[in-house]
Amino acid sequence: MSARPPLLSRPAPAPDAGGTASGGRAGGDVWVARPRPTPPADDRPRVLIADDDGVTGRVLRHRFERDGLAVEIVADGIDALASLAAFPPTVALINVALAGVDGFEVLRRVRAGDVGAPALRLALMGWAGNDALIVRGFALDADDFIVRPFSLAEVSARIRRLARRAPHAR
Amino acid sequence: MTAFHLVLVLLVGVTVCAGLFAATALLLHAWSARADARRAARTARWEPVLLDVLVGEADPAVFAEGFVRRHHGPALELAATYALRLDGESLTRLSAAMAPLLPRARALLHARRPDRRATAVRLLGFLGTDADRPALALALSDRSPLVAMAAARALARTQDAGYADALIAALGRFETWGTNAVASMLTLFGLPAAPALMRAFASADVPSATRIACAEALRRLGYLPAAGDAAAIAGAAGGVELRAAALRLLRDLGGPAEASAVRTLIESPSDVLRLHAVSALAAISQDPGDAARIEHALSDASPWVAQRAARGLIESGRVASLRALAGGAGQPHRVARQALAEAGLVASEPGSPS
Numbered sequence: 360m361s362a363r364p365p366l367l368s369r370p371a372p373a374p375d376a377g378g379t380a381s382g383g384r385a386g387g388d389v390w391v392a393r394p395r396p397t398p399p400a401d402d403r404p405r406v407l408i409a410d411d412d413g414v415t416g417r418v419l420r421h422r423f424e425r426d427g428l429a430v431e432i433v434a435d436g437i438d439a440l441a442s443l444a445a446f447p448p449t450v451a452l453i454n455v456a457l458a459g460v461d462g463f464e465v466l467r468r469v470r471a472g473d474v475g476a477p478a479l480r481l482a483l484m485g486w487a488g489n490d491a492l493i494v495r496g497f498a499l500d501a502d503d504f505i506v507r508p509f510s511l512a513e514v515s516a517r518i519r520r521l522a523r524r525a526p527h528a529r
Numbered sequence: 530m531t532a533f534h535l536v537l538v539l540l541v542g543v544t545v546c547a548g549l550f551a552a553t554a555l556l557l558h559a560w561s562a563r564a565d566a567r568r569a570a571r572t573a574r575w576e577p578v579l580l581d582v583l584v585g586e587a588d589p590a591v592f593a594e595g596f597v598r599r600h601h602g603p604a605l606e607l608a609a610t611y612a613l614r615l616d617g618e619s620l621t622r623l624s625a626a627m628a629p630l631l632p633r634a635r636a637l638l639h640a641r642r643p644d645r646r647a648t649a650v651r652l653l654g655f656l657g658t659d660a661d662r663p664a665l666a667l668a669l670s671d672r673s674p675l676v677a678m679a680a681a682r683a684l685a686r687t688q689d690a691g692y693a694d695a696l697i698a699a700l701g702r703f704e705t706w707g708t709n710a711v712a713s714m715l716t717l718f719g720l721p722a723a724p725a726l727m728r729a730f731a732s733a734d735v736p737s738a739t740r741i742a743c744a745e746a747l748r749r750l751g752y753l754p755a756a757g758d759a760a761a762i763a764g765a766a767g768g769v770e771l772r773a774a775a776l777r778l779l780r781d782l783g784g785p786a787e788a789s790a791v792r793t794l795i796e797s798p799s800d801v802l803r804l805h806a807v808s809a810l811a812a813i814s815q816d817p818g819d820a821a822r823i824e825h826a827l828s829d830a831s832p833w834v835a836q837r838a839a840r841g842l843i844e845s846g847r848v849a850s851l852r853a854l855a856g857g858a859g860q861p862h863r864v865a866r867q868a869l870a871e872a873g874l875v876a877s878e879p880g881s882p883s
Contacts, residue, residue, distance in 0.1 A: 412614070414610050414611060414614060415614050417576070417580065418580060418583060418611065418614065418615075421580040421581075421583070421584055422583075422584050425584055425586070487716075487717070488713040488716045488717065488749065489713070489749070490749065490751075507614055508613065508614050508615050508616040508620070509614070509615065509616055509617070509619075510615070510616050510617025510618050510619050510620075511583060511584060511615070511618075511619040512617070512618050512619070513617060
């Protein structure tokens with residue numbers, strides 16, 4: 360990570376400091392976020408996250424963007440299928456329990472050549488405690504399976520590895 | 530007072546009550562909307578900084594200092610939504626960032642309202658330290674089931690198997706939870722909890738629902754030494770559900786040594802036991818005699834048992850014998866054809882290789 364100004368400071372700078380989380384004195388809290396750098400456009404590897412959990416999506420986006428990846432988030436399987444064609448991603452990270460078309464079905468359609476590139480690097484994601492989901496995912500030729508709860512550093516390493524190994528990786 | 534006046538008074542009374550009710554509803558709605566807006570604004574203000582803490586771009590030690598005292602509770606709540614989804618170094622960073630606010634959660638453990646006590650238990654489960662675990666274990670016996678349930682989940686998330694016995698002993702309070710939910714929770718402890726799960730599974734003094742959940746947890750953990758007890762429980766007199774749970778465990782973790790216990794249940798008068806016995810026997814025995822028993826189950830009076838027998842033959846690699854049966858017209862032949870078709874294994878023509 361390049362040298363950057365400290366994120367937090369006390370006391371808060373002026374409210375017009377330009378931070379995306381310009382707390383200032385608003386609400387009584389005293390910390391303030393620094394301005395965000397604009398990401399370069401846009402030959403970055405692309406990651407599609409398909410997950411109906413907004414918190415997971417936001418935290419993964421934050422991590423991946425700092426890894427130099429372009430991120431698109433969709434909330435269901437139908438939108439995931441559409442984004443596989445329109446985005447199109449270098450790596451897809453798909454929740455197995457999506458509404459409508461679940462992650463397994465998205466994976467099956469990708470590998471069958473119905474949507475996106477059949478050789479797309481695709482990782483599934485699911486909650487811990489049900490190994491059968493992991494076994495099923497790999498049986499359908501998933502490239503990886505991310506188990507929640509997860510360590511951001513580990514997920515980041517796994518996704519960057521898939522991005523490096525993607526066909527035509529940029 | 531005439532009847533007319535009485536009706537008039539009643540109407541006025543009803544109108545006034547309705548008006549008060551409507552006004553109260555509007556006030557509550559406005560209050561709720563304002564609270565939601567405040568919460569959304571707080572989240573928008575805090576979340577970017579919290580995310581930077583998680584990815585290592587902000588100092589966790591500084592984060593909590595930025596909150597005024599009245600925001601300690603909401604800040605902990607926000608952090609808990611992230612803690613639920615995180616593990617490893619991410620969770621460590623988050624816990625470190627929120628540690629200065631935890632006294633607020635510890636104080637809430639003694640609140641009068643059960644929902645506040647449950648919140649405190651949840652927050653300490655997500656963000657607390659080892660020192661908070663005895664308090665979580667104590668909360669298992671809280672007079673409120675809400676608090677006890679939160680404590681059970683919080684303790685399981687700590688993955689400290691030292692509390693597995695305490696949690697298993699409290700499971701009787703959670704009768705509304707399904708077996709899968711309880712088993713998932715127990716599985717969070719990991720293999721170090723297997724001895725405690727084994728003790729509960731094998732004990733006739735433990736409620737049946739708890740023993741079933743322990744069997745399911747042992748199965749999911751892949752704890753092979755549980756197979757011996759499972760064989761004994763499957764073969765003993767007792768509740769069908771418990772014996773079926775033992776057979777499910779044997780299907781995944783058993784071996785030829787347990788086949789004799791399973792074999793006897795192929796002839797059980799219970800459909801449920803026959804179904805699970807067929808499934809288990811197909812998985813754990815390569816004995817030709819057992820293969821014949823499973824083929825015989827294709828004619829079982831229960832269609833579920835017959836179909837399970839056919840799937841068992843496929844899963845154990847006995848596709849050839851199933852294909853050989855697929856040509857006839859009776860029940861076993863129909864079942865064989867259906868199973869082959871469902872598995873995408875179209876029945877071959879006579880004489881072709883399987």
